[in-house]
Amino acid sequence: MTTIRLTVNGEQHEAEAEPRMLLSDFLRGPLGLTGTHVGCEHGVCGACTILLDGASVRSCLCLAVQADGCTVETVEALGTPAALSPLQEAFRAHHALQCGFCTPGMLMTATDMLRNHPLTTEEEVREALSGNLCRCTGYQHIVDAVMAVARTRA
Amino acid sequence: MKPPPFDYSRPTSLPEALALLGPDSKVIAGGQSLLPMLNFRLLRPSLLVDIGRIQSLRGLHETPTHLEIGATTSHRTLETHPLVAARFPVLAEAMRHVAHLAIRNRGTIGGSLSHADPAAEHPMLALLLDAQIQAAGPSGKRQIPARKFFQGSLTTALLEDEMVVAVRLPWLRPGTGWGFEEFALRAGDFATACAAALLRAGPDGRITEARLALMGVDETALRVPEAEALLLGSSPSAFGEAARLAQAAVRPATDIRASSGFRRHLVGVLVGRALEAAWGRAREGQA
Numbered sequence A: 001m002t003t004i005r006l007t008v009n010g011e012q013h014e015a016e017a018e019p020r021m022l023l024s025d026f027l028r029g030p031l032g033l034t035g036t037h038v039g040c041e042h043g044v045c046g047a048c049t050i051l052l053d054g055a056s057v058r059s060c061l062c063l064a065v066q067a068d069g070c071t072v073e074t075v076e077a078l079g080t081p082a083a084l085s086p087l088q089e090a091f092r093a094h095h096a097l098q099c100g101f102c103t104p105g106m107l108m109t110a111t112d113m114l115r116n117h118p119l120t121t122e123e124e125v126r127e128a129l130s131g132n133l134c135r136c137t138g139y140q141h142i143v144d145a146v147m148a149v150a151r152t153r154a
Numbered sequence B: 001m002k003p004p005p006f007d008y009s010r011p012t013s014l015p016e017a018l019a020l021l022g023p024d025s026k027v028i029a030g031g032q033s034l035l036p037m038l039n040f041r042l043l044r045p046s047l048l049v050d051i052g053r054i055q056s057l058r059g060l061h062e063t064p065t066h067l068e069i070g071a072t073t074s075h076r077t078l079e080t081h082p083l084v085a086a087r088f089p090v091l092a093e094a095m096r097h098v099a100h101l102a103i104r105n106r107g108t109i110g111g112s113l114s115h116a117d118p119a120a121e122h123p124m125l126a127l128l129l130d131a132q133i134q135a136a137g138p139s140g141k142r143q144i145p146a147r148k149f150f151q152g153s154l155t156t157a158l159l160e161d162e163m164v165v166a167v168r169l170p171w172l173r174p175g176t177g178w179g180f181e182e183f184a185l186r187a188g189d190f191a192t193a194c195a196a197a198l199l200r201a202g203p204d205g206r207i208t209e210a211r212l213a214l215m216g217v218d219e220t221a222l223r224v225p226e227a228e229a230l231l232l233g234s235s236p237s238a239f240g241e242a243a244r245l246a247q248a249a250v251r252p253a254t255d256i257r258a259s260s261g262f263r264r265h266l267v268g269v270l271v272g273r274a275l276e277a278a279w280g281r282a283r284e285g286q287a
């Protein structure tokens, strides 16, 4: 077992983990942050996407030990049910989720994209979200929601 | 699934890392190919050597003869670095096709070359750009030309106790035009087929330098020397014949993404487009 220290959503955390523990499981288990979802565990579905030192990554393709000393942001950092973030509010307003399984990954991917990239066209938004699978919505409403936020920034 | 148990070490210097390499250990860089394999339990190393925090392995350095790229430089850094955009725009363009942002943020050039997927962008670019791959092992460093590095699907010239430390790209001559054409089923998917070309034009409108590389259509990425020889000294009227030579040079597989025949068809189309694009840029560079 190794001791892992992380800053998650602005709070310091410390917990023990085996080297083989995935960051996704570390967040959901020892840290109890179950907002990050786990679908495929091989990098394909995007449900587990978080921000690591400010950049979006697949938490299922990162060992918790690799993230030792780093800063993590998860979907829990965005907003609360009482005070949704603008992106979450846009998802609600545009019906961009049904079962919600893909939503944390969609939100965190879009957060990185909106912070760091000039998303202007629908095509750019579609390409940005191409690594995140959704079984329910058919994507159009998710694209609409991200476009709505991208427009307010422009 | 979850990875099998292993020990983990995170050295902060190259000598420490090299001392840990051997038959039962595996280097982990970005983990974007290794962790899927561990999660599927296709591998059971007893030790993972994390090279992600060895500062000397990361970043770009200019020399008079080449650009040196540290092994743990991410796909994303290469996609966005001004030096790459200015001097190797074909590499910057290729990076946009590597998986998705979240994977490009972590995946590295050294990891991609060492993994040697026949449909991965970095091996093809290393071949196209005549890269020298610098490997380090217990007896020191050696340079391996890209042409000798890729030996088969997921197989390279690296020895068990060696690792890639850097990649050297010789500067291109001024006025070199480039083309990069990839066909994938979805943005970010591995290529079904891909072609990249470099061309230079002489004052008389003849081709004075020609390089053509392909991926996703054989056991490894490859150059097409027959087509390059044909193009040299000729004009764009030879592009069609070059594309046919490329089609004849490859042995594409049939898999879930495409049939062998469709891949060969794609080679013809993509080579034609890559050559046209490269020629357009070569002529612009001349003006």
Ligand SMILES: Cc1cc2nc3c(=O)[nH]c(=O)nc-3n(C[C@H](O)[C@H](O)[C@H](O)COP(=O)(O)OP(=O)(O)OC[C@H]3O[C@@H](n4cnc5c(N)ncnc54)[C@H](O)[C@@H]3O)c2cc1C
Pocket (backbone or CB within 6 Å): A042, A043, A044, B026, B027, B028, B029, B030, B031, B032, B033, B034, B035, B036, B051, B071, B097, B098, B099, B100, B103, B106, B107, B108, B109, B110, B111, B112, B114, B115, B119, B120, B121, B122, B158, B162, B163, B164, B165, B188, B189, B190, B191
């Ligand atoms: C969903 C998904 C889609 C992808 N799509 C693409 C794509 O379209 N195109 C593409 O090119 N790639 C794609 N990839 C792979 C990605 O580019 C990886 O980043 C890359 O193949 C490996 O780089 P890494 O740094 O993550 O290596 P790791 O996963 O850390 O290592 C890969 C292998 O290389 C070895 N290794 C790593 N670094 C070194 C070194 N310096 N010296 C010696 N051995 C080393 C490891 O031991 C391991 O065997 C995709 C991955 C995923 C999960």
Ligand code: FES
Pocket (backbone or CB within 6 Å): A037, A038, A039, A040, A041, A042, A043, A044, A045, A046, A047, A048, A049, A058, A059, A060, A061
């Ligand atoms: S669970 Fe990580 S990408 Fe699917």
Ligand code: FES
Pocket (backbone or CB within 6 Å): A096, A097, A098, A099, A100, A101, A102, A103, A133, A134, A135, A136, A137
């Ligand atoms: S809302 Fe159900 S998977 Fe996207």
